[in-house]
Amino acid sequence: MSKERKLKTIKNLLLHIFLLIAVLISVFPFYWMLSGSTNSSVDITGGVMRFGRNLKENWSQLQGTANVFLVCWNTIKTTLLYTFLSILICAMAGYGFEKYRSKGKNIVYAMFLLSMMIPFSAQMIPLFKMASRANMLDSHAAIILPTIAMPFLVFFFRQSFQSYPTELIEAARVDGAGEFRIFFHLVMLPMKSTFAAAAIYAFMKQWNNYLWPLIVIQSNEKKTFTLLLSSLASAYYVDYGQLMLAIVLATLPIIIVFLTMQKQFVEGIVGSSK
């Protein structure tokens, strides 16, 4: 018995050590980013890893190049709208495909999956033509609309709804609940961790979305973070201090969302263990 316990302790220790190493590897670049934002360009290319005293300078440089607050607001706005709309629409579609199976829907579903494989660069020019014909160039709507119906999320939700017991839905129907009411009130809530994972996926995808916003956005006032970073990083002379600070600012919001969703994950566990 005590031997077994000892073995367990060692195992536990190994578990923690292994994960700690993984954490170190994962987190190190974030430390580097943070310290970089306080250093001068020369120090950064010279491999300095300590915190420096150049933060204020970097900030005034960055402020001089771009309206960081506006860029931040543009990114947050498009990303939140996108995340919300895409998880709503894709969750409904995934639910529809899973719980209302029919031959026609399966064919549509297969089409969804198939199109997941078409590289975006292949669709870009037709999409651009559409956006310009619809007079939507240089609008945030044009950034969001084309990718709201994300095949991958539909797939993900359909897979996840498989684990939701159909009997519960049928029982609710017997009680006279409408189909949409069942979905929004009964099905959505216990699937919190699924929605959190989907939200993280959608949020990240839009936050780091680069090629398409680049194509449709025309003015400085509509720019998002990825476009700003790309233009900062490609100067003849790159000010890495300024760039690092911009990167930190571009990463912070996504980390905040992450931590928030993290809570949802944890709640998901607590909920299911009860």
Add this chain to the structure above:
Amino acid sequence: MKRKLTAAITTAALALTLLSGCGNTSNTPQPSNEPAVQEPASGETSVKDTADSTAQTGNGETKTVTVWAWDDNFNVAVMKEAARVYSETSPEANINVDVVSLSKEDVYVKLQTALAGGGSGLPDIVLLEDYVSGKYLNTFPGAFADLTDKFDYSQFLSFKVDAVSQNGKTYALPFDTGATALYYRLDLIEQAGYTEEDMQDLTWDEFIAIGKDVTEKTGVQMIVEIANNKTTLVRAMMQSCGLWYFDKDGNISIQNNEALAASFDIIMKMKEAGILFEAESTEGRAGALNNGTVASVVNAPWFISSIRQAEDQKGLWRAARIPRISTLDASINASNVGGSSWYVLENSAVKDEAIAFLQGVWEGNTDFYDTIMRNQGAMGSYIPAYDTGVYDEEDEFFGGQKLNGLFAEVLPDVIPVNYGGYVAEANDAITTALANLFEGKTDINGALEQAESQLANQLGR
């Protein structure tokens, strides 16, 4: 903060859940997402309106000229300065110049998509590298305005004008030049027993000999080049002989290009002598220069701002004409790498205003050229501007050397070549060939042969 955000998201989610829950019977997507998207869009226009109204100078409507360019500290800053100057000298023109800052790659991506996608969503003025000029003029004929009669091109450097001309027509206003110089650390050269005088009008063989001594005595490698993109040196050496990847008629000229063979040979000699620092990336190159792990670099005027970052090296740097190739008589101590020019889009709604703006500032206003030379280090192509005081100014970072004067002296010597427009393809072919050469997979002739066939295949010839 965290809790608030969660609360906000949840409330928003709930609100929409309720909304779509009500519309039980008919669930169409349009009503639910349209207002959500429309609202911010109208908010945006109001931001723009206020921006426009500040630029408004008098009666009549203000027209906006949109410019696409890259590099906030260089081209973008220069164009903003031009806009400022124009609003002072020609307030009656009543235009607002909106310079959109993108990365260089992004300018090309956007431009190619918009041109291929039918021509909407284009800017009014765009900055393009001279290297890609031919590509755009060939692929999208009629897309760019013919400016032949709009400027007195005899006032601009002839090799720049050649670069933006095709079939006798000129399509751009020549902007900056890539007048090539050898930037070097005088202190390290002196430690190896040489003087500033020894660095003037060298041949590459002499340069390598000096480099060996420098590396031996100081432990610092003599010259830096980016490993995966070795073409800066190759291009500089090639144009110093008046040769290029393409001949005058635009035919591929790699396999039998004696300047290319010579430049491969020189680079291999540098490598074998152990004086070549192969940086992995632009970051690595900047780091090596600023940390003092390398003693020299060959590049264009805009590269100076990278060197200047190392304040502790102030006064230690000097610039000189680049070395020439001793085995080729045509080779001179002057060359050019890169450089770009301003193009006006033919179908722009404000084409005439855009041209007038370019004429108003970029032709005749030498004060403007002085300003951008002083503030951004941008070396224009307008010849009358080379006589001004700014070219006599001494540069402290370069030990009081008249740096601008050096460029002004080099530029008229640069031999025009036909860039051919497909420089990106050629650079890739050359980079691949050089990498194979470095790994010992082939010899110089083999490498050139391989590059020629790769390029021919890419261009479908």
Add this chain to the structure above:
Amino acid sequence: MKHKKKAGPNYNRYGWAFIAAAFLLYLIFTIYPAVESLALAFQSLEGGKYVFVGLKNFKRMFGDAIFLQSLKNTFLYMIIQVPVMLMLALLLAVMLNSRFLKWKGMFRTSIFLPCVTSLVAYSILFKMMFSLDGIVNQFLMHLGILEQPYQFLQNSVWARAVIIIAMLWRWTGYNVIFYLSALQNIPKETFEAARVDGANAAQTLFRVTIPQLKPIVLLTAIMSTNGTLQLFDETMNITQGGPANSTLTVSHYIYNQSFVYAPNFGYASAISYMVVFLMIILAIIQFSVAGKEG
């Protein structure tokens, strides 16, 4: 059809209503452009106009040494990186789901974090880490493994390795999210039952956990394969496809054909559909392998 009646007479219609929004958006923004770009694959841009060229673009691919090289590279990434990443992710997910783990939140967040980094940051970082005076060289020299700094990005084998390491760093945690969320959907009772039956950790993993995770493993496998076939950002930013095209991927090549070289959207589109074709074949293989095992 009859057994579905209990869901009501409008069963099928409700199903379509749930799908309607996504389907409509999908038709407009995916199917229509995809069809148009398929048409583009049979055309070529000549003198500013598209000209029908038949199968020329497809034929060209087979004689295009760079395309074939990029295809080879892409498969190499896929064969090595995808399985390593998925196994690592599964291992981490199971560990993170352990009952005995302390500071769960901290561990989870830290391991997920890499996937939020912006591309620019991540590529600059990896370039710098593997540079001559970068931390990797310093570390290896400190340990005495290397005597002098090594140029990783200059050697074709190591350059590929750096790309794979970079992808592992960025995307492993991302897959952990999916595994973890799936693990949490497995009822706790299942594990309890296994424990009562005296199953050890390994047995639980292979007999209980993995079978339950099969759909999600399949999902991530397809997603990662897809991601590798569309791999572009990393090679573009870290190695520019070099040295000597040894890290160039198919997607990177498509980008070059569209935007870096003289615009050849027809050829780029043809290559894209070749990728789609390969993806379909791979997905069929993956589905049938998964089907057999189950």
